Amino acid sequence: MLRVRNLTCGYGRTPVVCDIDLDIEADQVVAVMGHNGAGKTTLLRAIVGLIPAMNGTIELADDGGTYDNITRRPTNKRIKAGMAYVPQGQQCFAHLTTAENLRLVADGRTRPKARIDAQLDRFPALQPLLGRQAGLLSGGQRQQLAIARALITEPRLLILDEPTEGIQPNVVAEIESTIVDLAAEGGLSVLLVEQHLGFALQAASRFTVLRSGRVASQGDAGAGAAGMVREAMAI
Ligand SMILES: Nc1ncnc2c1ncn2[C@@H]1O[C@H](COP(=O)(O)OP(=O)(O)O)[C@@H](O)[C@H]1O
Ligand SMILES: [Mg+2]
Numbered sequence: 001m002l003r004v005r006n007l008t009c010g011y012g013r014t015p016v017v018c019d020i021d022l023d024i025e026a027d028q029v030v031a032v033m034g035h036n037g038a039g040k041t042t043l044l045r046a047i048v049g050l051i052p053a054m055n056g057t058i059e060l061a062d063d064g065g066t067y068d069n070i071t072r073r074p075t076n077k078r079i080k081a082g083m084a085y086v087p088q089g090q091q092c093f094a095h096l097t098t099a100e101n102l103r104l105v106a107d108g109r110t111r112p113k114a115r116i117d118a119q120l121d122r123f124p125a126l127q128p129l130l131g132r133q134a135g136l137l138s139g140g141q142r143q144q145l146a147i148a149r150a151l152i153t154e155p156r157l158l159i160l161d162e163p164t165e166g167i168q169p170n171v172v173a174e175i176e177s178t179i180v181d182l183a184a185e186g187g188l189s190v191l192l193v194e195q196h197l198g199f200a201l202q203a204a205s206r207f208t209v210l211r212s213g214r215v216a217s218q219g220d221a222g223a224g225a226a227g228m229v230r231e232a233m234a235i
Contacts, residue, residue, distance in 0.1 A: 003060075032207075090139050200229075
C-alpha cells in the first residue's frame with residue numbers, strides 16, 4: 001500500500017528525519033513510536049506531501065496494487081489517491097458546527113448523506129452535537145469529529161497522528177476501539193503514530209521506533225516487540 005525508501009525530510013535545509021524505510025501492506029496497521037521531537041509528525045507530513053522530500057521516494061499502491069511514485073505529487077492528489085490525514089491536536093474548523101465540518105468534506109463527493117450517516121453510526125456521540133460549534137466540543141469529541149471527517153473520504157490509507165493524546169481516559173478507550181474496528185473491517189490500512197506502547201502494539205501488526213529522526217527499531221508487533229520498543233526508546 002505504502003512504500004517509503006530512504007526518505008529524508010525536514011524544514012528549510014535542515015533534515016529532521018533521515019533515511020527512513022517504511023512499508024505498509026494492504027489492510028495492515030503500522031505503529032510509529034518515539035519520544036517527543038523524534039520526528040514522527042515530520043515523517044507523516046512528508047508522506048502526506050505537506051513538506052517536500054529532500055531525498056528518497058514515497059510510493060503508493062493504486063486500487064490494483066501497482067505502485068505509483070508520489071514523491072513529488074501535491075497533497076490534494078495524494079488525498080485523491082486514497083490517503084487521509086488526521087493531524088495531531090484534534091484539528092477542526094472551530095467556528096463551524098459539527099455538521100458543517102462533516103459536510104465540508106462530504107459535499108462534492110458521491111453519496112454525501114450516506115457518507116456522513118456512516119460516520120454518525122460509527123461515532124454516535126457526534127449525533128447530538130451536530131448543531132454545536134466544533135470549538136465548543138471536548139477534545140475527545142473533536143478527535144472523533146476529525147477522524148469521522150477523514151473517513152468521509154473513504155480512504156485506503158488512514159494516517160493518524162497521536163489520536164489519543166491529551167484526551168480524557170474514557171474517550172481514549174472509545175477511540176482505540178474505533179481504530180481496532182476499522183482495521184478489522186478491512187479495505188483500509190492505518191499508519192498510526194502513538195506514544196502509548198500497549199495500545200500501539202495491540203492495534204498494529206508492525207512497529208517502527210524513531211529516535212532522533214532515524215529508525216531505531218522496526219519489526220513485528222508480536223511477542224517480544226514491547227521489549228524491543230522499550231530498548232529502542234531508551235536513551
Ligand atoms: N515547522 C517546523 N520548523 C522547524 N522545525 C520543526 C518544525 N516542526 C518540528 N520541527 C522540529 O523537528 C523535530 C521533530 O519534530 P516532530 O516531527 O514534531 O516530532 P514528534 O512528532 O516526534 O514529536 C523537532 O526537533 C522539532 O523541533
Ligand atoms: Mg508529533
